[in-house]
Amino acid sequence: MSALSMVTHSIGLTATIATSYADPFTVARQIASLDKISKGRAGWNAITSNPGGLANYSRSHLRKADLYPMKKEFLEIVEGLWDSYEDDAFIRDKKSGVFYDPGKMHPLHYTGNYFSVEGPLNISRSRQGRPVVFQAGTSMEFMDIAAQHAEVIMAPGDQFEYLKRFTAELKRKVQNQGRSPNDLLIMPSHSPIVGETEKEALEKLREIESWMPKGYRLPKPQLMGAAENVAEKIEHWYQEGVMDVLLIRQDYPAGFEDFIKLVVPILQDKGIFRKEYEEDTLRGNLGLPYPENRYKK
Numbered sequence: 001m002s003a004l005s006m007v008t009h010s011i012g013l014t015a016t017i018a019t020s021y022a023d024p025f026t027v028a029r030q031i032a033s034l035d036k037i038s039k040g041r042a043g044w045n046a047i048t049s050n051p052g053g054l055a056n057y058s059r060s061h062l063r064k065a066d067l068y069p070m071k072k073e074f075l076e077i078v079e080g081l082w083d084s085y086e087d088d089a090f091i092r093d094k095k096s097g098v099f100y101d102p103g104k105m106h107p108l109h110y111t112g113n114y115f116s117v118e119g120p121l122n123i124s125r126s127r128q129g130r131p132v133v134f135q136a137g138t139s140m141e142f143m144d145i146a147a148q149h150a151e152v153i154m155a156p157g158d159q160f161e162y163l164k165r166f167t168a169e170l171k172r173k174v175q176n177q178g179r180s181p182n183d184l185l186i187m188p189s190h191s192p193i194v195g196e197t198e199k200e201a202l203e204k205l206r207e208i209e210s211w212m213p214k215g216y217r218l219p220k221p222q223l224m225g226a227a228e229n230v231a232e233k234i235e236h237w238y239q240e241g242v243m244d245v246l247l248i249r250q251d252y253p254a255g256f257e258d259f260i261k262l263v264v265p266i267l268q269d270k271g272i273f274r275k276e277y278e279e280d281t282l283r284g285n286l287g288l289p290y291p292e293n294r295y296k297k
């Protein structure tokens, strides 16, 4: 991610790190470092991952039921560490020799069931305040924590009706937390297959199937067909509030390029995909609010 940040200017850089198999202080430091290095373009995808890994990460005394309580502590700690210094804590006045205002440095003193972290972090806040927090999951427990801490949600994206219900429930929980429902973006993941025509898209699907064991049939993705039709579907999902961001997965080797060449220009004409980046931070380009430091008076 650091290497990518050196050869790009505008894209966001979001890394997945599971809260079940890492330590919050390390993660806070890694992602905040990336945020500095990339000048405010870092994100963290905080997922629990699956309990199978507990045995490989010295945590075999824990159970699946531990994963979400653990994740909650993890997020509270990382967010707390990212607020270690208020935005104006560093005075750096050569004349008076004052480097920083210790009153604006805040250790965390966190003691939990899974993690205990004294703080402070040794990194100040970034241009976007702090990295953007992504999360992925579907269960009620997931939603309860996401409603409080997530800014972008990765969701399974194959069924419109499911997404409508999921989004409505999640946004209701977000509001109960006193947050604006607009401050949480929904990012369904899709593997689109597009062509200039319906027939061409179908041929691509058949080609993918031909690489698989004999007789294997892939379910037709929702976003499949002629570019115009796919763009219309995306517009509909966007307007219905279930797709603020589209996460593209790809089975077809040329799929990314197909999508960029055939679908993106139509989305741009419709005014629902940008032609230029609006801002120079990930948070800014996602239209998410600047998070004030919790200690700001």
Ligand SMILES: Cc1cc2nc3c(=O)[nH]c(=O)nc-3n(C[C@H](O)[C@H](O)[C@H](O)COP(=O)(O)O)c2cc1C
Pocket: 016, 018, 047, 048, 049, 050, 136, 137, 138, 139, 140, 141, 142, 154, 155, 156, 189
């Ligand atoms: C869209 C989506 C993407 C996910 N991506 C990952 C991933 O990259 N790595 C991973 O270990 N788990 C990933 N997960 C799994 C979650 O970490 C979690 O284990 C799973 O959602 C089960 O929890 P839940 O029943 O509470 O949703 C993903 C889940 C979803 C829904």
